[in-house]
Amino acid sequence: xxxxxxxxxxxxYIANEEAFxxxxxxxxxxxxxxxxxxxxxxxxxxxxxxxxxxxxxxxxLFQEYNHVLWNGFNYCRQCGGQCCVADASNVQPFDLLAITxxxxxxxxxxxxxxxxxxxxxxxxxxQCSWPAEWRTIKCWSFYCLGxxxxxxxxxxxxxxxxxxxxxQQLVRTxxxxxxxxxETIQGLALADALDDPVAFxxxxxxxxxxxxxxxxxxxxxxxxxxxxxxxxxxxxxPRGALTTSLLLDDQVATFxxxxxxxxxxxxxxxxxxxxxxxxxxxxxxxxxxWIIEGHPSHESQLLHEMYLHYANAPAPxxxxxxxxxxxMRDYLSKM
Ligand code: SF4
Ligand code: SF4
Numbered sequence: 378x379x380x381x382x383x384x385x386x387x388x389x390y391i392a393n394e395e396a397f398x399x400x401x402x403x404x405x406x407x408x409x410x411x412x413x414x415x416x417x418x419x420x421x422x423x424x425x426x427x428x429x430x431x432x433x434x435x436x437x438l439f440q441e442y443n444h445v446l447w448n449g450f451n452y453c454r455q456c457g458g459q460c461c462v463a464d465a466s467n468v469q470p471f472d473l474l475a476i477t478x479x480x481x482x483x484x485x486x487x488x489x490x491x492x493x494x495x496x497x498x499x500x501x502x503x504q505c506s507w508p509a510e511w512r513t514i515k516c517w518s519f520y521c522l523g524x525x526x527x528x529x530x531x532x533x534x535x536x537x538x539x540x541x542x543x544x545q546q547l548v549r550t551x552x553x554x555x556x557x558x559x560e561t562i563q564g565l566a567l568a569d570a571l572d573d574p575v576a577f578x579x580x581x582x583x584x585x586x587x588x589x590x591x592x593x594x595x596x597x598x599x600x601x602x603x604x605x606x607x608x609x610x611x612x613x614x615p616r617g618a619l620t621t622s623l624l625l626d627d628q629v630a631t632f633x634x635x636x637x638x639x640x641x642x643x644x645x646x647x648x649x650x651x652x653x654x655x656x657x658x659x660x661x662x663x664x665x666x667w668i669i670e671g672h673p674s675h676e677s678q679l680l681h682e683m684y685l686h687y688a689n690a691p692a693p694x695x696x697x698x699x700x701x702x703x704x705m706r707d708y709l710s711k712m
Contacts, residue, residue: 380490385463385498390486393468396599397483400473403597416592419558423589431589432478434553436510439517441551445543446520452540456523459650460516461497461505464688464710467515467578470599471585481508495692514585515685518578520544524649541572559584573652575685626669629708633662636701645701650689658705661686665709684709 380386407414407425414423423431447453476483484499484506492500499506507513520540527536548568552560560566567584570577593599637659639645644655653661661683668676687706693699699707 378490378492378494380486380488380498382494383463383490383492383498384494389464389466389468390498393473393483394485396468396470397473397476399599400470401477403593403599404474404477407593407597412596414592414596416588419555419562419588421555421558421588423592428589429478431553431555432475432511434551435475436479438548438551438553439512439514440510442544442547443512443517445547446540449543450540452521452523455525458503459523460519460521460689461500462689463495463497464684465497465516465519466499466507466513467685468513469515469582470590470594471582472511472513474590474593474599476508476511479508479510481510483507514581515575515578518574518581520574521652521689522649537572544568545571555588556581556584559588575652579682579685629665629669629712632704632708633666636705637662639701648689648691648700648702650691651687651702653686653702657686658701661705680709680712 380390383390404425411425415421416423473483484501486498486501486506490498491502492498497505505512505516507516522533522536527533545568548571549566552567556567563584567577567580570580590599640655640659640662645658647653647655664679664683668679684706687702687709690700690702690706692703
């Protein structure tokens, strides 16, 4: 298909390309000035070179992490990468800073691409076009059991637990020192979040934001830190858009009421593509109700994070109604 016709063209590909150039300019300036950036809350002082070393260590850790997934277990090899779907890449500021610090670039795609509209725009001939040294943290972190077949007689939780346990050992032993410092100050262990890989990637991004992205951004303003979301320079919402958003709120409120009833009465089966439970779905529905009622200032961020829980929900087969998971994904993608 034509690159420009892919649903992710503007909001992912172009948005990330523009943000990448801003990151690149900031890093070039930092390198030229050669000024350290101090982060007193975590006892850290970054130089251009120490930031490069940090990113190289993280890259090595995640490459090993993926080696475990592809060679220590057979789920990914069996499935061949079905998680490379539209909206799965979740490119964050640190990803763009990392590729800059590794002297790499955001993918530049040809006029005609091989990805279908349901696949990630960065998927080229079944291969990821991000640099081998840096896939996005979300993509690198993600794991699941694929579509089987699985070891006969084993529970899903047992099979997932085996992966989690191995990845936790790796992360605990190879986590770079600045992130260990973050863990000590915050009193948490990032590897503990690994039973949900999307939550783990969010926890890593939160840590990276605090120890590196935000301090860098204060000295070298990079970007609207919510890629693809509105920023303070965005003009106020036109009336038409506001009306549409109110109508959408009504539709979402109706959906929430139906979904809560359905999930409580007949708990739906969780598709293999998702790493969420029915309990978490109910929590998300509750949070979604709160969001549409209060429209908090960080609404976009909350909705985006919630969307990631359902991004891989499979579309219904022709002639079948969409599952509760797919409807959740659908509503969240419109908000
Ligand atoms: S869908 Fe799951 S099993 Fe398949 S490649 Fe992705 S993480 Fe591996
Ligand atoms: S690994 Fe690459 S192709 Fe797959 S979802 Fe991530 S960015 Fe897209």
